[in-house]
Amino acid sequence: MPAEEIVQMKKVSKAFPGIQALKEVTFSCYQGEIHALVGENGAGKSTMIKILGGVFPPDKGEIVVKGRLCHFKSPSDAQRLGIGVVHQEFSLVPYISVAENLFLGMEKRYSKRRFWFHAANLCRRAEEVLSSLGLEIDPRALVCELGPAQQKWVEIAKALLRKPEVLILDEPTAPFSNQEVSHLFHLLRELKREGTTVVYISHRLDELPQIADRVTVLKDGEKVGTYAINEITEDELILRMTGRKLGELFPPKRKRTRRNKILEIRNLCLDDILRDINLDLYEGEILGIGGLKGHGQDILLRTIFGVYPLNRGEIRVYGKKAQIRSPRDACRLGIALVTDRKEVEGLCMVLPIRHNMALPTLHQRQVLGFIQMKKETRDLHSMANALAIHAPSLGQRVRQLSGGNKQKVVIGKWLLTDPRIILAIDPTAGIDVATKQQLYHLFRRLADEGNKSIILVSSEMKELLGLCDRIVVMREGGIVAEFGSDEATEENILRAAIGVRR
Amino acid sequence: MKLLSRLSRRRFVGFFLLLGLMITLSIELPQFYAAQNLSNLLLRAVPLLCVALGQMIVILIAGIDLSVGATLSLATAIASHLMVRSIPLAILSILAAGMFIGLINGLGAVKAKINPFVMTFGTSSVLNGVTLYIRPSPGGYIPRVYVNTILAYWGSVPVGPLFILCLVLIVGFWLLYKTTYGRHLYAVGGNEEAARLAGINVAVCKILAYIVCGLFASLAGLYMTARIASGDPAVGGTFVLDSIGAVAVGGTALTGGRGTLWGTLFGVIIFSVLSNIFNLLNVNIYWQYVFKGLIVIGVVGFSQLKERK
Numbered sequence: 001m002p003a004e005e006i007v008q009m010k011k012v013s014k015a016f017p018g019i020q021a022l023k024e025v026t027f028s029c030y031q032g033e034i035h036a037l038v039g040e041n042g043a044g045k046s047t048m049i050k051i052l053g054g055v056f057p058p059d060k061g062e063i064v065v066k067g068r069l070c071h072f073k074s075p076s077d078a079q080r081l082g083i084g085v086v087h088q089e090f091s092l093v094p095y096i097s098v099a100e101n102l103f104l105g106m107e108k109r110y111s112k113r114r115f116w117f118h119a120a121n122l123c124r125r126a127e128e129v130l131s132s133l134g135l136e137i138d139p140r141a142l143v144c145e146l147g148p149a150q151q152k153w154v155e156i157a158k159a160l161l162r163k164p165e166v167l168i169l170d171e172p173t174a175p176f177s178n179q180e181v182s183h184l185f186h187l188l189r190e191l192k193r194e195g196t197t198v199v200y201i202s203h204r205l206d207e208l209p210q211i212a213d214r215v216t217v218l219k220d221g222e223k224v225g226t227y228a229i230n231e232i233t234e235d236e237l238i239l240r241m242t243g244r245k246l247g248e249l250f251p252p253k254r255k256r257t258r259r260n261k262i263l264e265i266r267n268l269c270l271d272d273i274l275r276d277i278n279l280d281l282y283e284g285e286i287l288g289i290g291g292l293k294g295h296g297q298d299i300l301l302r303t304i305f306g307v308y309p310l311n312r313g314e315i316r317v318y319g320k321k322a323q324i325r326s327p328r329d330a331c332r333l334g335i336a337l338v339t340d341r342k343e344v345e346g347l348c349m350v351l352p353i354r355h356n357m358a359l360p361t362l363h364q365r366q367v368l369g370f371i372q373m374k375k376e377t378r379d380l381h382s383m384a385n386a387l388a389i390h391a392p393s394l395g396q397r398v399r400q401l402s403g404g405n406k407q408k409v410v411i412g413k414w415l416l417t418d419p420r421i422i423l424a425i426d427p428t429a430g431i432d433v434a435t436k437q438q439l440y441h442l443f444r445r446l447a448d449e450g451n452k453s454i455i456l457v458s459s460e461m462k463e464l465l466g467l468c469d470r471i472v473v474m475r476e477g478g479i480v481a482e483f484g485s486d487e488a489t490e491e492n493i494l495r496a497a498i499g500v501r502r
Numbered sequence: 503m504k505l506l507s508r509l510s511r512r513r514f515v516g517f518f519l520l521l522g523l524m525i526t527l528s529i530e531l532p533q534f535y536a537a538q539n540l541s542n543l544l545l546r547a548v549p550l551l552c553v554a555l556g557q558m559i560v561i562l563i564a565g566i567d568l569s570v571g572a573t574l575s576l577a578t579a580i581a582s583h584l585m586v587r588s589i590p591l592a593i594l595s596i597l598a599a600g601m602f603i604g605l606i607n608g609l610g611a612v613k614a615k616i617n618p619f620v621m622t623f624g625t626s627s628v629l630n631g632v633t634l635y636i637r638p639s640p641g642g643y644i645p646r647v648y649v650n651t652i653l654a655y656w657g658s659v660p661v662g663p664l665f666i667l668c669l670v671l672i673v674g675f676w677l678l679y680k681t682t683y684g685r686h687l688y689a690v691g692g693n694e695e696a697a698r699l700a701g702i703n704v705a706v707c708k709i710l711a712y713i714v715c716g717l718f719a720s721l722a723g724l725y726m727t728a729r730i731a732s733g734d735p736a737v738g739g740t741f742v743l744d745s746i747g748a749v750a751v752g753g754t755a756l757t758g759g760r761g762t763l764w765g766t767l768f769g770v771i772i773f774s775v776l777s778n779i780f781n782l783l784n785v786n787i788y789w790q791y792v793f794k795g796l797i798v799i800g801v802v803g804f805s806q807l808k809e810r811k
Contacts, residue, residue: 305699307699326698327698327699327700327701328701328702328703330701331700331701332701337699344693344695344696345695345696345699346696346699347693347696348688348689348692348693348696348697348759349692349693350692350755350759350760351688351689351692351759355685355688355689355692356689358685359685359689359697359700359702360700360701362682362685362686363682366681366682369681369682369683370676370680370681370682371680371681371682371685373680413700
């Protein structure tokens with residue numbers, strides 16, 4: 001192993017109002033290694049890479065790059081020293097083209113003229129860059145027209161274009177399909193061969209052995225340790241991340257007799273995206289919807305929830321035809337929607353937990369339009385306790401919560417409505433493994449004890465197989481297969497998803 | 503100390519500005535605390551608070567209302583014609599007019615999706631035209647009874663305006679913090695999509711915000727009618743920028759979802775106190791505009807700076 005340490009953080013601390021995000025963290029990586037960074041939500045991973053990327057300065061401690069002490073005042077300072085970051089959050093300009101995004105801030109270097117950049121020239125260069133990375137993305141397309149996976153690729157390409165010596169990736173694979181993940185790994189290995197250092201953050205611990213050389217574990221803002229990847233097992237990693245041994249990730253399933261149908265979907269169509277969907281959901285059942293990303297699974301759930309108007313077909317709830325024209329109608333019918341895009345669809349980030357959690361049930365705790373504050377406080381407290389939401393008070397802004405706690409607030413607000421049907425789209429995306437386990441057990445409890453019905457769309461095969469009583473597979477907007485929990489295997493589902501017949 | 507840090511964190515820079523101002527005044531300008539001047543101050547603050555509260559509600563849903571001034575002028579113009587016939591009729595039709603203007607603004611901005619800046623600017627121009635048509639120059643007759651009721655004094659205490667001030671504050675407090683509608687306002691401004699998915703009727707919530715704003719503007723118009731005892735097509739002119747300025751100085755985010763009633767109250771008091779002081783110091787009215795603008799930029803800029811840290 002080359003011994004030169006390219007980046008070092010020495011005793012770095014950082015505090016935000018009410019929270020000590022990093023406590024004297026010391027971290028270093030060698031030139032040409034792929035160094036994974038793991039930890040639960042709120043462990044300080046993102047804070048750490050934001051300090052490395054110059055987004056904000058540390059309160060205390062030193063950053064040493066290539067043996068030189070550095071004080072980054074802005075991300076461009078870090079870039080100049082060869083540190084490139086792909087942040088977890090979307091950081092492109094939505095209404096300009098892919099090419100313009102790629103070259104943003106460096107147009108001059110790629111265009112002969114000083115002030116007017118040459119659009120065609122820029123596009124040609126962008127095309128070269130994208131195809132050299134094996135990507136098929138039109139450089140003329142506006143970024144907002146791309147899907148989330150393609151947007152992530154553009155961000156990665158943008159970082160690589162600046163030829164970083166240290167590339168930091170914060171949860172890059174969240175929107176990716178398995179194929180895309182392996183393509184990314186291929187690229188990273190190539191970069192490594194060229195001597196680039198990669199710092200890689202991920203919640204998917206099973207990915208790490210394929211790609212990383214060493215792994216550093218953070219917990220509650222402190223470093224637990226750095227380990228060579230082949231000397232530590234996944235279970236040991238989890239133990240170090242959580243400080244305790246996790247029980248079974250998935251709760252046991254119970255054999256059940258079929259009960260009442262609660263939801264029937266007949267011949268549902270939406271433009272070209274959903275084709276003739278027929279689906280039944282029973283009381284107390286967790287139904288999984290699998291398939292490759294982008295084959296209409298999430299759109300189906302959003303359509304049931306009234307986000308998109310359906311062209312044809314009908315939805316019946318408890319045997320009665322339901323008119324769902326808006327999310328409002330869906331809420332009235334006792335349907336709830338929890339998605340992976342909690343910041344966009346689930347929460348008002350600037351508002352406190354209280355406002356967010358009480359929102360859909362305000363009308364239940366009001367007299368003549370006035371809120372019954374005491375009742376609200378009581379209800380919210382008991383829900384927050386039941387879900388083990390970690391926050392100093394209900395007045396805490398949700399923006400300051402960790403990803404897992406944010407999702408718990410979203411789930412809490414819907415559970416308060418006492419829904420009969422819960423629609424969940426990748427509810428555990430970007431959430432640490434301990435919280436994931438809590439959520440899985442919660443879903444099972446809701447189904448078994450609360451007799452609630454849950455439809456779960458997930459891109460994680462393990463989640464579908466571990467949690468669901470029944471799994472249907474979607475391909476190109478239609479349902480192509482259905483498996484009971486005893487027949488479902490990873491292979492079966494994948495075959496159906498990519499359309500391979502036995 | 504804890505309270506202080508909390509206040510400063512909550513973008514209450516205005517609070518400290520006001521505190522400093524008050525202390526300086528008591529030393530430098532003793533006539534500021536004369537009973538006559540304080541009641542004068544109150545008389546000025548009431549209509550601005552009224553308009554600013556409505557403005558704040560619209561700004562909370564990430565909108566803006568540039569027609570408040572024109573609504574106010576129109577209200578005085580209507581009053582100067584109708585009050586002679588029947589005072590209740592005049593009051594009712596003015597309030598109805600304010601709500602109708604709000605409804606039009608709301609429908610345009612929300613249903614037709616016209617940018618609220620453009621929409622309310624448009625209605626403002628239309629209203630100005632209508633006002634000038636029915637009352638081309640200041641005048642008309644306002645019954646003494648009406649003036650004396652609104653501006654009722656008890657000794658040298660203006661109990662009428664004081665009562666209106668308290669009423670507006672209480673209504674504002676209840677509306678923003680105690681009703682489901684208040685919560686909807688913050689939610690829609692904070693994240694419209696999340697609010698929609700939580701089953702809130704976003705369009706109705708937003709249109710209602712414009713209606714409430716129009717209502718408060720016409721209420722301010724009713725008050726101003728008593729103060730100038732006539733109809734005046736130009737009386738509302740300064741209220742548009744003053745109300746937006748007061749709301750911004752009070753820490754309400756122009757992007758929506760954030761802002762407090764107390765912040766707006768502080769903003770209003772600062773604006774009123776400043777113009778009062780300038781008058782006491784005999785500062786030229788033109789310079790007053792200059793200072794007002796600089797103070798808005800300074801205070802908002804400073805709180806942005808704090809926010810970024």
